[in-house]
Amino acid sequence: MKKFVIFLFILLIPVFLTGCWNRRELNDILIIQAVGIDKNRSGEFKLTYQVLKPKVLKSPLNLPSSPQQKGVWCFSSTGKSIFDAIRNATLSSDKKLFWAHNKIIVINEKMAKQGIKDVLDMLLRDHEMRSDAYLIVTSQDIEKFLDTTSPIESIPAKELENVIKNYFANAKTFPVRLYEFQKMSNTKSKTAVVPFVTTKSPLKQSSQTQMFYVEKMAIFNNYKLAGYLTHQQMRGLLWATGKIKSGIYPIKLREGLFSLELIQNSSTIDVNRKDGKAFFTLRIITETNLGEKHSNSLISSSLIEKIKKELSKSIKNDIQNTLKKSFELNCDILHLGDIYYSSYKKPLKFDKNSISVSIVVKPFIRRFGMMKE
Amino acid sequence: MKKGSASNSITSSYEQNIQNIRDEFGNFSDLIIREFKIGSSNIRAFLVMIDGLVDKVVINEHILKPLMRDISIYKKDQSTCEETYMLIKENILYSHCITEERDWAKTVHCILCGDVALFIDGIDRCLLISVRGWESRGIEEPNTEVVVRGPREGFTENLRTNTALIRRKIRDPKLKIESIKIGKISKTDVAICYIESIAKKELVDDVKRRLEQIDMEYILESGYIESFIEDGKYSIFPTVGNSEKPDVVVGKLMEGRVAILVDGTPFALTVPYLFVEAFQTSEDYYSRPYYYSIVRLLRYFSFFVATTLPALYIAVTTFHQELLPTSLLISIASAQAGIPFPSFAETLTMLVIYEILKEAGVRLPRPVGQAISIVGALVIGEAAVSAGLIGAPMVVTVAFTAISTFMIPAISDAATIVRFACVVMSSICGLYGIMLVWILMLIHLCSLKSFGVNYLAPIAPMVVHDLKDVFVRLPWRILKKRPIVLNKNF
Numbered sequence: 001m002k003k004f005v006i007f008l009f010i011l012l013i014p015v016f017l018t019g020c021w022n023r024r025e026l027n028d029i030l031i032i033q034a035v036g037i038d039k040n041r042s043g044e045f046k047l048t049y050q051v052l053k054p055k056v057l058k059s060p061l062n063l064p065s066s067p068q069q070k071g072v073w074c075f076s077s078t079g080k081s082i083f084d085a086i087r088n089a090t091l092s093s094d095k096k097l098f099w100a101h102n103k104i105i106v107i108n109e110k111m112a113k114q115g116i117k118d119v120l121d122m123l124l125r126d127h128e129m130r131s132d133a134y135l136i137v138t139s140q141d142i143e144k145f146l147d148t149t150s151p152i153e154s155i156p157a158k159e160l161e162n163v164i165k166n167y168f169a170n171a172k173t174f175p176v177r178l179y180e181f182q183k184m185s186n187t188k189s190k191t192a193v194v195p196f197v198t199t200k201s202p203l204k205q206s207s208q209t210q211m212f213y214v215e216k217m218a219i220f221n222n223y224k225l226a227g228y229l230t231h232q233q234m235r236g237l238l239w240a241t242g243k244i245k246s247g248i249y250p251i252k253l254r255e256g257l258f259s260l261e262l263i264q265n266s267s268t269i270d271v272n273r274k275d276g277k278a279f280f281t282l283r284i285i286t287e288t289n290l291g292e293k294h295s296n297s298l299i300s301s302s303l304i305e306k307i308k309k310e311l312s313k314s315i316k317n318d319i320q321n322t323l324k325k326s327f328e329l330n331c332d333i334l335h336l337g338d339i340y341y342s343s344y345k346k347p348l349k350f351d352k353n354s355i356s357v358s359i360v361v362k363p364f365i366r367r368f369g370m371m372k373e
Numbered sequence: 374m375k376k377g378s379a380s381n382s383i384t385s386s387y388e389q390n391i392q393n394i395r396d397e398f399g400n401f402s403d404l405i406i407r408e409f410k411i412g413s414s415n416i417r418a419f420l421v422m423i424d425g426l427v428d429k430v431v432i433n434e435h436i437l438k439p440l441m442r443d444i445s446i447y448k449k450d451q452s453t454c455e456e457t458y459m460l461i462k463e464n465i466l467y468s469h470c471i472t473e474e475r476d477w478a479k480t481v482h483c484i485l486c487g488d489v490a491l492f493i494d495g496i497d498r499c500l501l502i503s504v505r506g507w508e509s510r511g512i513e514e515p516n517t518e519v520v521v522r523g524p525r526e527g528f529t530e531n532l533r534t535n536t537a538l539i540r541r542k543i544r545d546p547k548l549k550i551e552s553i554k555i556g557k558i559s560k561t562d563v564a565i566c567y568i569e570s571i572a573k574k575e576l577v578d579d580v581k582r583r584l585e586q587i588d589m590e591y592i593l594e595s596g597y598i599e600s601f602i603e604d605g606k607y608s609i610f611p612t613v614g615n616s617e618k619p620d621v622v623v624g625k626l627m628e629g630r631v632a633i634l635v636d637g638t639p640f641a642l643t644v645p646y647l648f649v650e651a652f653q654t655s656e657d658y659y660s661r662p663y664y665y666s667i668v669r670l671l672r673y674f675s676f677f678v679a680t681t682l683p684a685l686y687i688a689v690t691t692f693h694q695e696l697l698p699t700s701l702l703i704s705i706a707s708a709q710a711g712i713p714f715p716s717f718a719e720t721l722t723m724l725v726i727y728e729i730l731k732e733a734g735v736r737l738p739r740p741v742g743q744a745i746s747i748v749g750a751l752v753i754g755e756a757a758v759s760a761g762l763i764g765a766p767m768v769v770t771v772a773f774t775a776i777s778t779f780m781i782p783a784i785s786d787a788a789t790i791v792r793f794a795c796v797v798m799s800s801i802c803g804l805y806g807i808m809l810v811w812i813l814m815l816i817h818l819c820s821l822k823s824f825g826v827n828y829l830a831p832i833a834p835m836v837v838h839d840l841k842d843v844f845v846r847l848p849w850r851i852l853k854k855r856p857i858v859l860n861k862n863f
Binding site for chain 2: 011015022023024025026027029031054056057098100103155158
């Protein structure tokens with residue numbers, strides 16, 4: 001008997017060894033899908049939350065078009081700090097916020113220009129937050145931006161997430177998660193890019209619904225918004241960092257227009273030092289398919305050579321454009337400083353005159369489509 | 374003559390014997406004493422039998438008829454009682470099994486077992502003629518272990534039939550069937566079967582020793598014996614196997630196990646019983662191995678589901694919501710929206726309702742049983758969800774759990790208990806609680822033994838030679854060699 005009591009006691013011990021004792025029913029939490037961070041006029045932080053409305057999502061027949069049937073609702077709270085603002089949310093909401101499924105963090109452009117290092121601190125530090133939400137910059141009013149009614153998804157944050165994740169097909173944007181942003185900003189180059197998203201009507205006449213549109217990429221230098229990359233410049237950046245997956249290159253020649261689809265790409269970057277100057281060599285191999293042809297001329301080997309040449313030219317052009325922008329803003333978008341540092345353990349003097357980048361492109365056209373002509 | 378001495382041995386007095394029988398059996402309504410004269414002589418004799426236990430046709434045609442009529446052909450008119458007795462024993466009785474008995478107690482016992490006792494005037498012995506023949510069920514397909522491919526015969530309540538079914542599959546004198554009587558009052562016949570050259574001698578001795586130690590007045594089913602001989606007396610896991618199918622029992626005998634057959638039940642016990650046997654079925658071995666290897670893996674998965682899934686659901690929805698993919702969380706959250714009970718209460722309710730439905734369904738007569746399934750499926754499944762009392766994912770979870778339990782019938786009751794433990798612990802401390810229950814269960818399983826063999830063998834301790842029949846079932850050409858785990862000393 002005594003043995004049994006001791007046994008039971010030993011059994012009870014591990015129950016109390018657990019650290020977290022956080023039981024919350026699904027009905028007692030507000031699942032946040034997106035959060036917007038802004039500062040109001042008096043300098044307080046204003047957070048806007050996009051929160052799930054599970055009851056509405058219950059019925060599969062609910063169409064997301066009308067605002068009443070939207071799967072989410074938005075509200076905001078203010079506070080002296082971010083954490084304060086989050087807790088102040090409970091002053092008006094009936095349940096505590098649940099952050100683990102937050103997908104999007106929207107940052108106001110104005111605030112981004114002042115720097116977001118301290119803004120992100122709480123999101124990275126607190127244990128309830130997850131650092132895998134996507135960062136987004138917008139110039140629109142955050143409340144309006146988050147309260148969009150999207151035409152397809154009943155949860156706008158989900159649609160936004162999918163839109164920015166589409167980069168693999170267009171090679172014009174790049175989704176950045178919070179921890180990736182932190183990682184990029186913590187390098188020698190201190191730069192990171194974040195998608196700049198606005199909303200637009202699907203069609204000119206259409207009324208209520210709004211679609212998201214990734215307009216450009218915001219460049220952050222040392223946590224401060226420094227400028228923007230156009231789609232073309234972003235493509236150059238993707239080439240340089242080897243993150244390009246697929247995209248379309250329309251090639252214009254005297255013979256007509258040819259659209260090439262990128263299938264497989266690889267890029268490597270090397271650095272050499274000579275007389276205090278850094279010589280970077282970017283080698284790109286790209287395999288493409290011919291997907292579209294607006295031309296009367298037959299596909300001949302000379303034409304193919306021409307297309308290839310033009311393709312290399314436009315790829316080089318993209319990268320040069322990015323470089324130009326980089327020097328213009330004086331921030332190392334291509335993270336050349338990191339590459340230099342890892343080879344020579346010395347910071348790179350980021351200066352147009354001390355850096356030269358040569359680009360070698362090796363293009364292949366693998367298939368010419370299902371038509372002969 | 375005193376009654377005490379009368380019950381010791383049979384007397385040569387005809388009247389005394391009848392009186393002794395009457396004294397012994399008292400006012401038996403099913404006792405038959407048939408008095409007659411042998412042949413045309415004046416030698417008196419009588420038969421004693423229990424009505425219902427004996428084959429009447431055999432008695433009339435092959436015992437009474439020769440004794441009363443055919444005997445005249447052989448018998449000299451003036452022969453003595455002793456000569457007549459010998460004649461009857463050697464020439465007259467058409468019976469395959471006749472024993473001579475002097476002891477009174479044994480005679481009474483044999484009469485109660487269904488033998489016919491023949492008493493002849495002037496002879497201090499009786500002849501026990503085996504004419505056992507009572508109404509019994511024929512060999513049918515067992516309900517508990519249904520197979521698509523494989524033998525359909527199952528054990529019956531008759532011990533002799535059962536031993537014959539085993540004997541028919543192993544035609545080797547090494548197959549030993551030893552008999553023992555258990556139960557002080559019921560004196561139930563119990564047979565111990567083993568193959569001499571395969572089963573370890575210590576194992577057989579151990580089984581016999583344990584059976585002899587059983588101190589019980591009556592044995593109605595092999596479950597009585599199981600609870601007396603099993604190792605883990607307080608364990609929820611069975612350490613003695615049972616089967617209704619001769620082919621399964623023979624398979625186990627061939628692996629070196631010992632089978633215990635009990636008169637009056639179609640369930641034979643096999644020892645030692647290992648944890649992995651719960652995941653094996655006879656059909657695994659009769660069909661081609663590839664598909665059934667997958668099925669066997671599924672059974673292990675089902676064990677996990679049957680024990681842990683509802684607990685996992687509670688843990689994930691109330692403690693670790695961040696573990697779920699967002700879209701899954703949304704659909705669960707939307708289904709749970711407005712449910713008035715906490716997940717734990719909901720789960721427990723559903724599990725209890727399921728157990729009630731199951732138990733009610735098993736006991737009910739078949740036509741009424743249908744009503745139960747309609748009530749279960751429609752009212753609990755549909756109405757409770759649409760009324761907003763219980764979330765649909767909960768119903769799915771419990772249904773899946775219930776079905777998984779049927780994948781492992783041998784340890785389904787143990788799985789149910791573990792399931793409730795998991796549910797309670799996960800509602801207290803989430804995944805951590807489930808982990809604690811599993812650790813506890815594994816420690817317990819590792820410490821269990823069945824007749825000297827580790828319960829978790831050949832997984833823990835690992836016996837690589839036997840693993841070919843644990844998680845998958847390899848083809849017979851690889852499986853040919855007998856498992857060594859039963860003969861290994863750990």
